[in-house]
Amino acid sequence: MKQKNEKLITLLTNEISDKGLTMRALSRQTDIDPAIISKIMNGKRNATVKHLHKFSQALDVPIKKLMSAAGYLETPPEESQQHLLALCQQADPDFSQGRVENQLASYEEIALTDGGKQIIDEKFEEKLRSVGSVGKLVNDLKQMYIKFQNGAGTKRELIILGAALLYFINPIDALPDYIFPFGYLDDTLAVHSAMQAANK
Known part of the structure; x- marks a missing residue:
């Protein structure tokens, strides 16, 4: 039920x-x-x-x-990841979890560089306002941002958090934010993947 x-x-x-x-x-x-x-x-x-x-x-x-x-902007439990993936594929039949993970991996390379940190410093708050102020996705992103800014974690954890923040900030990601109304579902998957990886 x-x-x-x-x-x-x-x-x-x-x-x-x-x-x-x-x-x-x-x-x-x-x-x-x-x-x-x-x-x-x-x-x-x-x-x-x-x-x-x-x-x-x-x-x-x-x-x-x-x-x-409706809970679509929350970080999904494991069993609902497939549901989110299916929704993303409604917008783009070629969408895959692998595309999200590949993009996260590319952001890992710049997450702790001066350029990567500058993008996060300058663009995060503005992008967060565009999503709204409620929901677990927003709360998770805020926590990730605070940890990243304070350097709270191992180097590997900070790289993962920084990559997820850069993924969120970039409007042209695996599922572009302008694909209405699906655009932030892949960000939810990216945040969930990053949080799992950082907690390993």
């Missing part, structure tokens, strides 16, 4: 109520079957990124806010 996503249900309930919509009206505006909307609202079905995109347009709610409430 699927776990109820109370955050998303509460957010959708409030937005639907504020806009004075019925389920049928929302169904017409989103072209999502009313039975599917009902299951999402009752926690019997997970909302996909495509559902969230349609809700975003119909309810005039930022897609990042909906994705955060």
